[in-house]
Amino acid sequence: xxxxxYLEEVILFISFLVMTIIAFSNIVSRNLIxxxxxxxxxxxxxxxxxxxxxxxxxxxxxxxxxxxxLLFDRMNRGIKKALVVFSALxxxxxxxxxxxxxxxxxxxxxxxxxxxxxxGWPQWVLSSALPAGAFLCVIRTIQVCVEELKSMGSxxxxxxxxx
Amino acid sequence: MxxxxxxxxxxxxxxxxxxxxxxxxxxxxxxLVTSGGIFGLEMVTDIMYTSIAKFTLLAIPFFIxxxxxxxxxxxxxxxxxxxQTLVGHRKSGIVFVTVIVALFFAAISGxxxxxxAAIGGILIPAMVKNGYKKETAGAxxxxxxxxxxxxxxxxAFIVFAVVAGDQISITIxxxxxxxxxxxxxxxxxxxxxxxxxxxRQMKKGEFIVPEDVEIQKASGxxxxxxxxxxxxxxxxxxxxxGGIYGGFFTxxxxxxxxxxxxxxxxxxxxxxxxxSKIYTIFVxxxxxxxxxxxxxxxxxxxxxxxxxxxxxxxxxxxxxxxTTNPIIILLLLNVLLLIAGAFIDAISALYIFVPIxxxxxxxxxxxxxxxxxxxxxxxxxxxxxxxxxxxxxxxAGISKSNIVDMSRGVVPFVVAAVIVLxxxxxIPAISTxxxxxxxxx
Amino acid sequence: GxxxxxxxxxxxxxxxxLKMSVTVSESSTWYEAAEKLKEDLAExxxxxxxxxxxxxxxxxxxxxxxxxxxxxxGSIDLTFNSTIIYSILDDRFxxxxxxxxxxxTDEVDPVFxxxxxxMLKEILAEKGVHALGxxxxxxxxxxxxxxxxxxxEDLAGLKIRIPGITMYTDLYRxxxxxxxxxxxxxxxxxxxxxxxxxxxxxxxxxxSSKLNEVQDYMTLWNYSYDPLVLGMNKKLYDSMSEEDQELxxxxxxxxxxxxxxxxxxxxxxxxxxxxxxxxxxxxxxxxEIAQFKEAVQPIYEQYTDVWGADLLSAFQGE
Ligand code: NA
Ligand code: NA
Numbered sequence: 067x068x069x070x071x072y073l074e075e076v077i078l079f080i081s082f083l084v085m086t087i088i089a090f091s092n093i094v095s096r097n098l099i100x101x102x103x104x105x106x107x108x109x110x111x112x113x114x115x116x117x118x119x120x121x122x123x124x125x126x127x128x129x130x131x132x133x134x135x136l137l138f139d140r141m142n143r144g145i146k147k148a149l150v151v152f153s154a155l156x157x158x159x160x161x162x163x164x165x166x167x168x169x170x171x172x173x174x175x176x177x178x179x180x181x182x183x184x185x186g187w188p189q190w191v192l193s194s195a196l197p198a199g200a201f202l203c204v205i206r207t208i209q210v211c212v213e214e215l216k217s218m219g220s221x222x223x224x225x226x227x228x229x
Numbered sequence: 230m231x232x233x234x235x236x237x238x239x240x241x242x243x244x245x246x247x248x249x250x251x252x253x254x255x256x257x258x259x260x261l262v263t264s265g266g267i268f269g270l271e272m273v274t275d276i277m278y279t280s281i282a283k284f285t286l287l288a289i290p291f292f293i294x295x296x297x298x299x300x301x302x303x304x305x306x307x308x309x310x311x312x313q314t315l316v317g318h319r320k321s322g323i324v325f326v327t328v329i330v331a332l333f334f335a336a337i338s339g340x341x342x343x344x345x346a347a348i349g350g351i352l353i354p355a356m357v358k359n360g361y362k363k364e365t366a367g368a369x370x371x372x373x374x375x376x377x378x379x380x381x382x383x384x385a386f387i388v389f390a391v392v393a394g395d396q397i398s399i400t401i402x403x404x405x406x407x408x409x410x411x412x413x414x415x416x417x418x419x420x421x422x423x424x425x426x427x428x429r430q431m432k433k434g435e436f437i438v439p440e441d442v443e444i445q446k447a448s449g450x451x452x453x454x455x456x457x458x459x460x461x462x463x464x465x466x467x468x469x470x471g472g473i474y475g476g477f478f479t480x481x482x483x484x485x486x487x488x489x490x491x492x493x494x495x496x497x498x499x500x501x502x503x504x505s506k507i508y509t510i511f512v513x514x515x516x517x518x519x520x521x522x523x524x525x526x527x528x529x530x531x532x533x534x535x536x537x538x539x540x541x542x543x544x545x546x547x548x549x550x551x552t553t554n555p556i557i558i559l560l561l562l563n564v565l566l567l568i569a570g571a572f573i574d575a576i577s578a579l580y581i582f583v584p585i586x587x588x589x590x591x592x593x594x595x596x597x598x599x600x601x602x603x604x605x606x607x608x609x610x611x612x613x614x615x616x617x618x619x620x621x622x623x624x625a626g627i628s629k630s631n632i633v634d635m636s637r638g639v640v641p642f643v644v645a646a647v648i649v650l651x652x653x654x655x656i657p658a659i660s661t662x663x664x665x666x667x668x669x670x
Numbered sequence: 671g672x673x674x675x676x677x678x679x680x681x682x683x684x685x686x687x688l689k690m691s692v693t694v695s696e697s698s699t700w701y702e703a704a705e706k707l708k709e710d711l712a713e714x715x716x717x718x719x720x721x722x723x724x725x726x727x728x729x730x731x732x733x734x735x736x737x738x739x740x741x742x743x744g745s746i747d748l749t750f751n752s753t754i755i756y757s758i759l760d761d762r763f764x765x766x767x768x769x770x771x772x773x774x775t776d777e778v779d780p781v782f783x784x785x786x787x788x789m790l791k792e793i794l795a796e797k798g799v800h801a802l803g804x805x806x807x808x809x810x811x812x813x814x815x816x817x818x819x820x821x822x823e824d825l826a827g828l829k830i831r832i833p834g835i836t837m838y839t840d841l842y843r844x845x846x847x848x849x850x851x852x853x854x855x856x857x858x859x860x861x862x863x864x865x866x867x868x869x870x871x872x873x874x875x876x877x878s879s880k881l882n883e884v885q886d887y888m889t890l891w892n893y894s895y896d897p898l899v900l901g902m903n904k905k906l907y908d909s910m911s912e913e914d915q916e917l918x919x920x921x922x923x924x925x926x927x928x929x930x931x932x933x934x935x936x937x938x939x940x941x942x943x944x945x946x947x948x949x950x951x952x953x954x955x956x957x958e959i960a961q962f963k964e965a966v967q968p969i970y971e972q973y974t975d976v977w978g979a980d981l982l983s984a985f986q987g988e
Contacts, residue, residue, distance in 0.1 A: 075508075078512050078516070079508055081515075082514065085287075086294070089287065093485065093486065096829070101848065102849055102851075104849075105834060105839060110287065111281075111282045111283065111284055114287060114290065117518065118518070118526065119523075121515045121522075122250075124512075124515075124516050125520050125523075130517075131251075131520055131523075133246055133248040133632070135631070137246065138245075149246055152245060152247070153245070153246055153248070153251075156242060156247045157248070159258065160251050163270055163273050164274055167274035168274050171271070171275070171278070178742065178759055179759075179760075180758055182758070183834045183835050184839070189758065196278050271743075271745050272729075275730060275731065276730075384855060388855065390880065391878065400883055401858055401880060402862075473865075479860050479865050481856060533728065536728050537728060537729070580732075584696060
């Protein structure tokens with residue numbers, strides 16, 4: 067799991083850095099040398115998709131996702147455990163749908179030979195961001211569920227860890 | 230019936246501690262499946278993908294990143310120190326600073342959450358330092374940030390003019406100017422609200438000004454020194470505004486300029502461990518971004534179902550069937566849009582409701598300018614109304630407060646904004662005065 | 671023999687609930703034509719075929735590329751989309767918008783009703799789309815805030831917002847401009863603040879987006895035709911009875927032709943309104959158009975292989 071932490075962080079760092087560099091280069095080149103690089107927008111927005119889904123996975127691990135804990139905090143340990151499992155199942159349902167249909171979307175774009183409009187790159191390469199991110203989300207959802215159940219067993223769970 | 234299932238399931242999931250984004254997604258999936266699979270589940274992937282892969286949304290990650298950079302680099306702290314020497318000795322000085330800065334940034338940014346992201350990192354800690362509760366500070370910034378779509382430039386007004394332009398005659402320029410006074414009124418209402426909260430908490434003894442805060446009026450020399458320290462930070466709005474109005478970059482690109490500028494200042498001010506710091510900053514900002522964007526993404530599937538299943542149409546037909554009294558209908562439209570704004574993002578709501586509500590408005594002979602302001606202010610309020618209020622989530626993330634506390638903290642500000650909204654609804658001159666004066670058709 | 675008859679009988683009774691995506695809003699000519707198709711289908715099939723219409727590309731989250739993908743995949747049954755959007759599926763679709771290919775609409779119609787239209791239909795079929803007919807988004811025209819553009823020289827150095835398609839980038843570079851691709855929702859503000867100088871779009875888009883508020887000049891140079899495909903998912907079409915296929919082909923063609931007719935009427939009126947609103951409108955002379963054609967020749971050299979020489983000559987009416 068250490069490897070996964072590292073992988074997620076490196077993906078987030080590189081994609082965000084590249085987004086910044088591309089967007090900034092476009093402003094500079096347009097104003098200083100009168101050459102627009104705006105066609106690179108395609109790369110930026112797909113990196114944004116990658117950043118969102120990998121960031122979502124990292125957010126699952128860090129308990130950063132937003133939700134209501136009011137009722138949960140007042141429940142006894144048994145119900146809390148059930149709710150943790152329930153919440154994980156709901157997460158798996160959404161991320162599972164994204165993973166499954168994401169793979170189909172990528173597959174279809176490969177079969178079609180679909181290209182990005184500006185750069186003419188294979189669309190599936192860029193779209194893979196979605197199923198790849200969804201896959202990480204699935205792993206993280208399971209991992210966090212197990213961790214949370216374990217820590218509840220030993221009575222260590224801090225309720226306000228989840229925002 | 231389908232509407233009931235969608236909203237009922239969403240609330241049930243939220244109360245069972247399922248994260249908001251997942252609750253939005255799962256309730257949408259459930260409706261897609263039960264409505265006979267007419268719309269395949271593959272739509273979920275397509276819609277969630279396209280809702281993020283939009284260039285205009287890039288203002289959100291870049292302003293979040295700029296905020297994190299300013300915090301790490303110390304720009305924010307210096308700005309707060311400067312504001313402190315100016316108005317810190319006054320009773321509610323920091324509240325004025327917050328709202329003025331929010332209005333300032335609103336004039337830069339076209340979107341609400343981006344405004345919150347840009348100013349929250351600086352102003353929330355500053356308010357907390359002055360004794361405000363985290364949730365009050367977060368609530369003030371979340372609500373002030375919503376002014377971003379009321380004061381020009383505003384993506385919301387552009388979309389409104391385009392959507393409404395099919396049925397009525399309205400110009401973007403006129404709407405832009407029309408938003409100025411309502412935006413300032415909202416700002417004033419928030420200042421008053423925050424001051425009232427302060428004095429109420431003081432009476433109860435809950436408001437404690439920390440001892441290390443300078444209460445003495447600062448000397449001219451101290452102010453000058455603080456000004457110099459804050460100069461790199463003060464330059465940011467100057468560069469951004471100058472860049473946009475000078476035609477060098479778009480409002481979305483302005484966020485990127487703020488990022489690069491912040492990084493440069495940071496590297497000059499602090500040359501140790503640069504790489505590892507930049508790494509930490511980018512990763513932190515990326516996760517903050519993802520937490521917001523995954524909600525935007527899931528909410529777009531939710532909005533998609535509201536549209537395709539005709540839920541919005543049913544509601545507005547219900548309203549017309551209920552009464553034809555204009556005063557009551559306008560009130561009902563407010564209620565409808567406020568509820569809609571609580572669940573879906575402003576742009577989706579514009580596409581869903583404007584075409585449906587326009588015939589009602591034409592029937593009531595409401596001025597199109599007033600209607601535009603009316604709709605946009607409603608949706609701006611939606612930005613900080615729970616359960617789905619993007620500004621609220623951005624502010625909660627920045628202030629590290631619990632979303633339940635934030636939801637409570639924001640109630641007085643919602644009330645204040647609704648009072649302004651009612652004024653806008655029933656006093657057309659608030660919207661039409663300035664464009665008429667400047668002769669903007 | 672008898673088995674086929676049985677199939678036909680059951681197919682005749684087949685009930686269809688189909689959904690159609692339209693890129694623009696309910697007041698557009700596209701939507702009006704889609705409504706005509708919906709009504710005609712319902713009437714001639716005695717309510718057996720129901721078409722549900724969705725404006726503003728709602729079925730694909732506002733993204734036209736996704737709508738075309740959905741149509742090819744079958745998650746959307748019918749759409750009205752420009753061939754410019756289709757070029758993400760195949761480069762050959764770009765031929766229909768080749769620069770200064772048609773001087774006016776009189777030259778357009780014979781091509782789309784003839785061999786050019788047929789050849790395009792075959793490529794569409796390869797991609798899983800059955801074309802019922804061709805509508806029009808119209809000729810794309812140029813607006814800017816700097817000067818009256820009459821000749822290629824006038825374009826030098828102008829920052830023009832263009833669709834994010836490789837051919838247009840190459841074309842505008844060839845014309846000496848500094849082309850920008852920018853999301854359309856930012857264009858109004860960018861034009862207003864001078865971040866960019868101009869943009870190009872069909873008159874309908876210029877009019878409905880109120881670009882006259884921020885653009886003083888428009889050049890009616892008909893430089894690139896923007897046709898619409900009234901497309902249907904091919905698998906769905908192939909699964910239908912012959913009678914139903916005939917019904918869709920006939921009514922689809924009628925609806926597409928109707929769209930072209932009302933779009934052209936509306937466009938003439940919109941140009942008048944833009945002029946009345948203070949826009950300075952210029953129509954280049956034949957000589958000036960010849961200069962533009964000359965200037966874009968390298969694009970033909972570069973793209974003939976991409977589009978295919980046969981397809982290009984069909985579109986050149988040769
Ligand atoms: Na604004
Ligand atoms: Na809300």
